Amino acid sequence: MNVVPPTPPVHPAGNIGASGLFERFQRFRPPTFTSIDRPKEAEYWLDRISKILKPLRCTEVEQVEPVYSISNPYKTPTKSLRAPSPRFAHPSISLSLSLSLSLSLMASLLLFLTLSLLSLPSLSSPSPSKTHLSFPLFSIPLSPSPLIASLSSNTPKTQIPRNPSPISKIPQNPSPNSKIPTISRFKYTMALVLSLPIGTPPQSQPMVLDTGSQLSWIQCKPKRLPKTPSFDPSLSSTFSLLPCNTPLCKPRIPDFSIPTSCDSNRLCHYSYFYADGTLAEGNLVKEKISLTNYQSTPPIILGCSRDASSAEGILGMNLGRLSFTSQAKIQKFSYCVPSRRNLTQRSPPVGSFLIGDNPYSGGFKYVDLMRFGAGTDNLPYLDKLAYTVGMEGIRIAGRRLNISRAVFRPDSGGAGQTMIDSGTEFTFLVEEAYNKVKQEVVRLVGPTRLKSGYAYAGALDVCVDGNVAVIERLVGEMVLEMERGVEIVVGKEQMWVPVGGGVTCLSVGSSQMLGVESNIIGNFHQQNLWVEFDVLNRKVGFGKADCSKVV
Structure with missing residues (x-):
């Protein structure tokens, strides 16, 4: 979400120097790009910048010096703009002012920027030379959350969700003779973890790849532990909290797969207990996830956990409507789990997580998902x-x-x-x-x-x-x-x-x-x-591989 700056005051005429201009310019919190697939955002950006610059009385000498460069993960020729100031930093496109800015160049800059943006691939259409996105997948020990030491013994715990996800399945309507399972003493020690850039600008967050759960959630930075490497919502311009009146928070028909309630701040709150005793609770939010330097999801619903018993978040990939798979409209994904035989090595074993067509799928054997x-x-x-x-x-x-x-x-x-x-x-x-x-x-x-x-x-x-x-x-x-x-x-x-x-x-x-x-x-x-999950055709494929060599 772009921040609309207040109407800037007119400063007295006279030369106040480039550093003075830059300082004044920065005071008005110039807007940033939140997405790069919409030329309309470029027009908005230029309009807001021109309104800031006009009362600053920039001279013709104070001009834009756009640098023509690109960061393209597919390594195919593409155009973008970058300029020196970090204020407009974006994962793929940075536009800024060296506060040498000329209003007379704005029209040509707009045309240049718009053509550059239109030349980028669509978010929903990866480059034809590569029909998948790839992420390193680590098999590593789970980290204890830095919050655990600060949680008091009387921290309120909500009831176990009746349809929890990742590990256990607790009956929704148990019969009188059915046995309600209890939380096991068993704790998982290893997990498949990948890092995803979340927010604007992106903050890299470790998440456990979980095809058995629906809700994705991340560790959000608590004010009482400012040095934790968790996600900091205050640094993201696309972060938003879901209020209590959100239909998801108060559905007409109770959705036990996403146990929600209203907290004291009238925000939508969730609580998850997993079968191994892992706790995750916090607020439901909306936030973007970057898939490449120039591809990101629209804002999707995530959990922003303030109290959790592990340092990693969860990337929920099951068939539920709120899973990352469903919200990002992923039709096919796969992963290759590296061998744990060499865990004594200094670096953890690395496999791969792919979104899209798997180039190795020619030799896979498939089994249908049950309906x-x-x-x-x-x-x-x-x-x-x-x-x-x-x-x-x-x-x-x-x-x-x-x-x-x-x-x-x-x-x-x-x-x-x-x-x-x-x-x-x-x-x-x-x-x-x-x-x-x-x-x-x-x-x-x-x-x-x-x-x-x-x-x-x-x-x-x-x-x-x-x-x-x-x-x-x-x-x-x-x-x-x-x-x-x-x-x-x-x-x-x-x-x-x-x-x-x-x-x-x-x-x-x-x-x-x-x-x-x-x-x-x-x-x-x-x-x-x-292991390939073909969501569109409802089947799962398997193929042997040396997963440490497929990244």
Whole structure:
């Protein structure tokens, strides 16, 4: 949003020098560009600048010196303008005054600027030489929020949302006999994190890529902790808060997927508890996200979290209407999860996150997303916004386990769906499937090798001491069989995860221990694998890759 400056006073005639002119000029808070795809904004900018300059009585010598340059991520010839002063800084176009400004040059500058802007690609139409946008994707440990130490023990906590998103699914209309899951003691330690430039001018914010959740939210800078690297709303000209009377905040039909309320300031407030105990609460806002130096989304609805238990925000990518996928009208995206085998290296492993067509998709194999009709709206355990696929079975060490395919599909209450979730670390199976997997692993390893009565964080309960290489050889790989012959092959190295103290655990857990009623394929079992979400055609593709080499 452009700031309209007040009508400037006329200063007395006389030469006050370039520095004096510049100081006076800056006092009137000249407007900046908030977008670069609209020539109308250029006209507005020039109109406002001319109104500021007129009473300042700039001479013909004090003129504009536009510098002709470009910052183009596609490395194709494009035109833009840049000038010295940082006041008009923009990610791709900077227009400013060296306060050598000439009113007689304004008309030609307008024509030049308009032609330059029109030569830029549309926000919705990337360059034909490259039909996707690429972002580095890091597999890194989650950071504790700097807020945690400042949160008092009596901080009010709102109730768990009935349709939470990323990790758990709590029934909306539980029957008298249904079991309400509780928040697990389990805490995820690793996540897929990318940085997105948010606001105007952009501020880079780390966000967890989460295909299992809807609302995207960022850490906003609290006044009591001014040195945190969080997003500072006061520095963005496109930031706006949603008031209580926003339909989203007071919907006619309660939307349990976005639990909202009005706070004491009459602003729209949200609260999220995730199944692993992560808390995020704050205000709903509107803000732009930059996709390239010259491409940005329109203002989209985000959470601006003041109190959260992790330093990273969330990029919600599920099928919900308020997900980043839906609001940015993304028809296809994909990611490649780097191997965590070399976490001891100084720099974290780097994969890739793509928006648009994947250049490697020729070798992908696709499975259709399951469709749910209107009759499934009230199923208490079903998450209709998740990327739900039809799983057929599981093989371990080449042996197919005796598990009915019905176990991997929603039952009459919605429990049992199988979802692809980048925001969950490990794979969790409903009780019937998990028990079969556990029995087979114990048979291959031998019960004497297991740590009796041990469960890592209450969720991974098949653990061993000592040399894991022997265990890896005994168990071998696991294959998750999908419809249409699609398979996710989990290598023997990815079957086990070190949890500290010389203990290694099976990287498959029980959904019941986590407190959910779904089968969830987590990112640990998506390493060195392209996973493509074709939202338009409702299918998910998989392809093997060395994810550290595809950026």
